[in-house]
Structures are given as C-alpha cells and as structure tokens.
Amino acid sequence: MKPVKIAMLSLTHGHTRKYYQTLNDNPKLEWIAVYAETEKVKKNFLDWGYDIPCYLDEKEMFDKHPDIEAVVMASANNRHLHQFRECAKRGIHVLSMKIPTFDLEEYDEINDLVDKAGIVCQVELEMHYNPVVTRLYELAANNELGRVSAINATNITLSPVWAFPWQGVPEESYGKRVRLKEGDHRFRGGALCDHPHVFDLIRWMTGSDFDYVFAEVGPNIRQDLEVEDTLLVSGKMKNGVSFLFDPSWSRLEERLEVPGPGWEIFPKRMEVNVSVSGEKGVMMVDCFGPNVYHNGKPNDRYTVQYTYFDEWIGMMDEFVDCIRNRKNPKINLNWHRKTIEFVNACYESISTGKTIYL
Amino acid sequence: MKEIKEVEKALSGLLEKYAVKPASPFRMQKEGTEDELILLPGYCFENSVTEANEIPLLSWRAKRKFVELKKIVADTVIEDICLLRFLSMGCPDKWSLYSLVYRELDIVEYIGNGRIVSVNAVFAGKEAGNIILKLDNGALCSIEVGIQMPQGSKLLDRHEIIARRGVASDRVVDSQVPLSSIYSFTGEGEKRFTDTDMELYGFCENQVDHIRSAFQVFKNPDLIEIWRKQHSHLVHLTRQVFESDEKREKIIL
Numbered sequence: 329m330k331p332v333k334i335a336m337l338s339l340t341h342g343h344t345r346k347y348y349q350t351l352n353d354n355p356k357l358e359w360i361a362v363y364a365e366t367e368k369v370k371k372n373f374l375d376w377g378y379d380i381p382c383y384l385d386e387k388e389m390f391d392k393h394p395d396i397e398a399v400v401m402a403s404a405n406n407r408h409l410h411q412f413r414e415c416a417k418r419g420i421h422v423l424s425m426k427i428p429t430f431d432l433e434e435y436d437e438i439n440d441l442v443d444k445a446g447i448v449c450q451v452e453l454e455m456h457y458n459p460v461v462t463r464l465y466e467l468a469a470n471n472e473l474g475r476v477s478a479i480n481a482t483n484i485t486l487s488p489v490w491a492f493p494w495q496g497v498p499e500e501s502y503g504k505r506v507r508l509k510e511g512d513h514r515f516r517g518g519a520l521c522d523h524p525h526v527f528d529l530i531r532w533m534t535g536s537d538f539d540y541v542f543a544e545v546g547p548n549i550r551q552d553l554e555v556e557d558t559l560l561v562s563g564k565m566k567n568g569v570s571f572l573f574d575p576s577w578s579r580l581e582e583r584l585e586v587p588g589p590g591w592e593i594f595p596k597r598m599e600v601n602v603s604v605s606g607e608k609g610v611m612m613v614d615c616f617g618p619n620v621y622h623n624g625k626p627n628d629r630y631t632v633q634y635t636y637f638d639e640w641i642g643m644m645d646e647f648v649d650c651i652r653n654r655k656n657p658k659i660n661l662n663w664h665r666k667t668i669e670f671v672n673a674c675y676e677s678i679s680t681g682k683t684i685y686l
Numbered sequence: 687m688k689e690i691k692e693v694e695k696a697l698s699g700l701l702e703k704y705a706v707k708p709a710s711p712f713r714m715q716k717e718g719t720e721d722e723l724i725l726l727p728g729y730c731f732e733n734s735v736t737e738a739n740e741i742p743l744l745s746w747r748a749k750r751k752f753v754e755l756k757k758i759v760a761d762t763v764i765e766d767i768c769l770l771r772f773l774s775m776g777c778p779d780k781w782s783l784y785s786l787v788y789r790e791l792d793i794v795e796y797i798g799n800g801r802i803v804s805v806n807a808v809f810a811g812k813e814a815g816n817i818i819l820k821l822d823n824g825a826l827c828s829i830e831v832g833i834q835m836p837q838g839s840k841l842l843d844r845h846e847i848i849a850r851r852g853v854a855s856d857r858v859v860d861s862q863v864p865l866s867s868i869y870s871f872t873g874e875g876e877k878r879f880t881d882t883d884m885e886l887y888g889f890c891e892n893q894v895d896h897i898r899s900a901f902q903v904f905k906n907p908d909l910i911e912i913w914r915k916q917h918s919h920l921v922h923l924t925r926q927v928f929e930s931d932e933k934r935e936k937i938i939l
Contacts (some may be wrong), residue, residue: 473834477810477811477813477814477832477834478810478813478814478815478816478830478832480773480816480830540934542806542808542818542936544806544818544820544826544936545826546768546769546824546825546826547766547768547824547825547826548768549768549769549848549849549850551850558768558769558826558848559826560769560818560826560828562806562808562816562817562818562828563808564808564810568810568811569810570808570809570810570814570815570816571808571816572808572816572818572828572830574771574828576769576848578768578769578848578853580853594853594859595859595860596859596860601862603773603775603830605775605810605813605814605832605834606834607813607834608834609834609835609836610775610832610834610835610842612842612862612863613862614860614862617860617862619860621860630859632859632860681936682935682936683806683934683935683936
C-alpha cells in the first residue's frame, strides 16, 4: 500500500508532539510538511530535530506540496472550521482533534463539507486504541459483571493552559465567550472542553446514549484562570446505567511553556480510571497502568513515569486504512456529535443548576 | 469476625483499663433490655430522633486514617479545599445504600470541615449510585456508592481531598485499591492482613471502630449530644439524597 502523504497543521494542540514519532516512524505514512502558527511554535518544532519543512503560512505549505493527501489538524478549536473548509476544497483527509467545534451549526457545516468533498474525517479519541480499554470493552461484551448498574470514570489531568494558552481563552477553546453561570467570573472553555474521552467511552460500553445529566463546577484551583478547572458530572444513560465523571484539571503543574520533565507538581499528571459496578461484582480499571516511578531530575519530586506508548499507532493505522480502502472511521463526525451535545448539556446544567434531558 | 459478646467484653476491658465508668449498663447490638444503653453505628437507627437509651455512634471517626486526614485539613497542611472525591463499595450482606450514604455524608463534613448545602443524586436501582454535593466552604464533592461487591468482601473505599495547595488521600498515588499490611502467597492462594490496633488485636476493622467510638462517648459524654445532633442531621441529609434521585433534581438545603 502506498504510504499516505501527511502534514500537520498549526502545531498548537496539546497532543501535537505525540504525533511526531508516529508520523516519523510509521511506514504507512510519508511525513511531508508542517505548518506552525507562530515563530515560537516553529522554533519548538525545529528543536525536535525532524528534517521536515516547517511553514509559517498554511496556504504556502499546501501550494508548495500539492501532493499532501491528509493532515493532522493540531490546532485550537476555533480554527477548525476554517481549516476544514480549506481541506475540503483541496480534497485533503483530516484527522481532527477531539473537538471539531462546540457550535452545532458549525459542526453540521463541517460534516456537510466532509461528506460533499468525499474526504475521510476521523476524530482523535485515542482511548479506543488503548489495550486496557480494549480489554474493558471485551469484558463488558462478555458480560463479566452481568447487568451493569453504574459506570464512573475520571479523565483528570494537569492544566495545559501555560503551554497551550488557547485552552484558557474562552473564545478559542469553547468558540465564544459564555459565562459559566450568573455571578460567576468564569467562562466556558476549561477542563470540560479538554476531556471528552469518558463521555465517548460510556456510549461505546453501554451501546446507549445519554438520558439526563447534572453538572456542577467547583472553585478553581488556579484562581487566575477565566475558565473552569474543577467540575463533576453525573446522570443516567437511556438504558438505566448511572454515571459520574470527573473531567477536572485537578492535578497541579509547574507553569511550563513547553511540556517536559518537571511539569508535574502532583506526581501523576494524568489518569483515565473507570469503575464499573454490576450485578456480579465491581471492576476497577486504570487505563494507563502500570507505570514506573522516580524522584530524580529536575525537581527531585516523586513522579509517575508512564509506560504506555501505542495508542497513536493504532489510531493512525485506522486513519490510513480508511483513506486507502474508502472506509468510514469508527470515531467519525456523525458518531461524535452526541458527545459534543453532551458537553453543551453539561454547561447548560452548570448554568441553570438544573438536570438537563438529552 | 469475633462474636458481639467479645466486642462488648473488649469495650468493658478498655473502660476498666482507663478507669472510665459507663453511666449505665450497655450493649452493642439491637437485642437486649430497656435499661441498657444501645451503642451502634448511627445508620442502624432509622429515626432522626433516637430514644433516650440509643446512642448513634459515628464509628468511622475513630478510624486512624480519617483522624489523620482530618488533621491534614484542619492544620492546613493542604490549603483551600476545592474538590473531595469519595468512593465506597460494599457487599450487600454488610451494607445498604442507606448506610454507605449516611457514613460518607458524615465523612464529607468531618474531613471537609464544612456543612453540606446542596445535594444531587442519581441512583441505579438499590445497588449503586452517585452524589454531587456542595459544602458551605465552597468545596465540591462527589460520593460514589455501591453494594455490588461479592458477599463477604471488605469495604473498598477511597477518600481524596484536592486543594489549591496539595492533595491528601487514603489511597497511594497511582493505585486503585487499598493497601494491606501483610500479603501471604502460598499454595492456598493469596491472603492479606491489615492490623492497626494492638489493644484490640484480632478484631476486624469495623469492630475496632465500633469499640473505639463507644469508648470515646463513655470517656467524653459531651460527645453523646454532639453525635445525636449530627445523627439527626445525617438522617435528614440521607433522606434528601434519595429524594433528589427520585425527583431528578438538585436539592438546596
């Protein structure tokens, strides 16, 4: 199979650097170019040492490399509509970051663009290519716990806003400036916008959709942020399974402009843990364990060093397969719309203090 | 697990050792005579106002781990609590949703150093569910409860307090289940042991808590009225939690 010629856009998303190794190593991909939004972003990319041309103008990159077949759209949420329009015009397939947009009219426009252009659009929800999650889905499908009563999950991390400032700007993260609730100085666009994975996971596991949700914000750990950093979400699926999600940025970090060693103040910077309660018992799942630990450089602080590595490989393999064999990706725009609706429903619940029905 | 008579005898032993004289004869089970004080965990008393001879114990408050977590918060070792995340998974032969909710609501207030001002609950039948609460100090809390652990299981719980400065927890970072003190691997399988109380060696955790908390109320009789008031508050709170689930709405207290 001919390798897919692929580029990266913007390089401002938190997951950007995770793609570098995959694009470089995967023989099914031919890494053609990148577009960096600013000089600073370009410099950060060049420091990695990849021998890939780096442009400061998106159009220039596309014009100079008309053979680009696909892009990783590694940009802020509010840039996606424009970039989808450009890619659809050029017939370029898109691996979109986890939030194409929160505006459902824009979302539907993006979906239309993708359909009419006949391009592949896969949404980056990399947990689907995680071996622990694969085992979890298998156990659920094999009825390990019998009838499930509750699925609770965390998708908690440090806050990426110091390295990726757009995630702390309401207009760039949520798409517009909407106050969280009356009397609150904060706006939509924080942790909830960053952590949709578990909302998607429960839909896959249960084969059901959301019935109702109640969400509430806590006080900010980082008082200088104008978006939310702690919140809780609970509710029920249409098949009766109750859920509680914690998508907070509740693991404190050093305010580094470039992620790297010493980022963590709390030893473990990220977790996706799931507990499932059913008629036959209870399951506790750590999607990223087991790990290793040290308290060496740079801060002599006890730190969790993750050992997982291959989610991105599986995801890009599927992307290539869909492009070459004209398939629809598992996580496509149609599937993902309900997760976006759910996030908006959470914000509505926070705003009104009420249970929201979907 | 030791018989209730041994539990009562152990309490008597402690009272004698520390020269504490109980006001009346007592028992630590429901059955007995009317002139005896009945000392049981608060969730055993369904009514918010207890009879004169009923003493609702907040027995978990005697647990060393909760004493230390409370101190960490009260002494501002961690500062400015933002989020509390609690979980309690029990087995149906030892627990009900009511008893777990009652217990965890008290631990929220005890460790969180505040009063609960709102609750929102979602339950899946009588087996499992979740509660989101707010405290009067602004902290947001979650309680996950369930009684679907296999029969005979130990309570699986977690209490994490996340603050602007620091995080405290009874769970090691990057672990999913509580630690034990001893792990024994033999041909008969794996066994675990956790012993935290030398004076009450051989009693299980719940029995140790029961005895220690009963001892506390005899030693400090002022505690009886304080715990009665808290019990009344907890019964009301627990009822509100179940009402919130029924009505599918947040209840502001």
